[in-house]
Amino acid sequence: MRSASQNAELALLLEVCGTPKPGNVDRSRDLDDLLFEHFLAGAVGSQRGLRMAESGEPIGRSFERSVEGMAEQGGGNTQFGALLLLVALVKASDDGVSRSAVESVVEDTTVADAKGFYRAFEHVDVFVSEPPDELEALDVRRGDDAIPALETRGLTLLDVMDRSVPGDDVAREWVTGFKRSFDAANRLAEATGPIADRAATVFLSVLADRPDTLVAGRHGDSVATEVTERAAVLVESGSVEANRDAVESFSDELVSRGVNPGTTADLTAAGLFIALENELIEL
């Protein structure tokens, strides 16, 4: 039987294999400087950190190690957000994973875990939005330099996620019991066909639910809302099955505009992990 850390790595691989996944690298699309193979190497590289989470190591150190390994490829940040979800889910797994188990894991995080999270930013350039003034000292782009402020304020990793929620739907999973991740897992189970195809279908449905926060951060709320509304039209009209060309052309357009719904990909990867770990899907 695959271990939780293996299922997490497999989830990263399956996520990038879904196609068409509008705006993102997928089985059929490379971007100019970010290739499919960078995601393969990122997934393989994240192994050790994922195994640390599995074996009971603290979540902050496990996350930092997984990001360090993920970043050992030439494409830059491939799976930072996905790993922030997966490390918690792997740590919560015990022959399966529940919302209550992962809620306990995130509630038990410490200031040391928050430090690990900040240190992870030393390993890779991650896009983040400008923080509000009162959080400037805790700007993740400060990396290590933000650690004294963390200590002074006694913030755990869950506290940091709580403060990141407006504008970061990965952080939002941490404070809502991973609701959208578990919803994505159920949708994967309900879909049919190869898992990679289901991943593409569920990616579009997740994109249709809420504006992607990475798109909002990079391109503004109105672009993110427009992308979500158009995804919703495609989902409602059953285009994934019935009009694949429409999804492909939406994807081409997003790529040409440089719009990459990365947060949606992160949530899809988390859903794939839950579906594998809870045997909602078979592979």
Added chain:
Amino acid sequence: MRSASQNAELALLLEVCGTPKPGNVDRSRDLDDLLFEHFLAGAVGSQRGLRMAESGEPIGRSFERSVEGMAEQGGGNTQFGALLLLVALVKASDDGVSRSAVESVVEDTTVADAKGFYRAFEHVDVFVSEPPDELEALDVRRGDDAIPALETRGLTLLDVMDRSVPGDDVAREWVTGFKRSFDAANRLAEATGPIADRAATVFLSVLADRPDTLVAGRHGDSVATEVTERAAVLVESGSVEANRDAVESFSDELVSRGVNPGTTADLTAAGLFIALENELIEL
């Protein structure tokens, strides 16, 4: 830095991502019952056995464990032959791998290693050709039941490979210092573009060198020879770059005939590992 076992897993992933890879599953092609995602799961599953080889465990047990993990997916045998090459190469690696190092590894194999090899056949159905009468007691399809004969004759894993050479070009690597694997690595280094594209180019060139022994075993020598001659025409005319349609249509034809050059894929995976491990290619 990626470890040798991580490079081996990444090599398996990159191999299946090359496209078009005539006759085989690749980034753009699933077969009816054998999907791209089965290869992803096979690669992830092989991790533990590859790590055993890396940490100095005997090659037979490492191979058996890697095959057991590889087989934990619904597609059946995906990477048995590739693992037989990779386990030896990983064991021989020490910040890089040389032909002399892997020659030493295979020369040091024991009867116990041969037993591990036979036990691996208990985990998965592998296509093998009918052995000659004098080797009937050592037919790998006997699995565990062949072990008394191994012991009586005192055969090491290298001895077993030596006896498998006619008709098995994976075994042939073991007795020729992995010559074609190292040649493939050099070709990967000379090619240009994304690694997955190079893998497809090198796959075709390996297929053009010698008839694929899996194709010969399943479809006869004349089919294997025909396939190799046609691959050679495509390579000599530079079709991978200049006439991709010709390679695609060759691929479609092989798939429709059920011709899958699996040994060529195994050699390509070994070449990818060597190229990654010796930093002949960057990813």
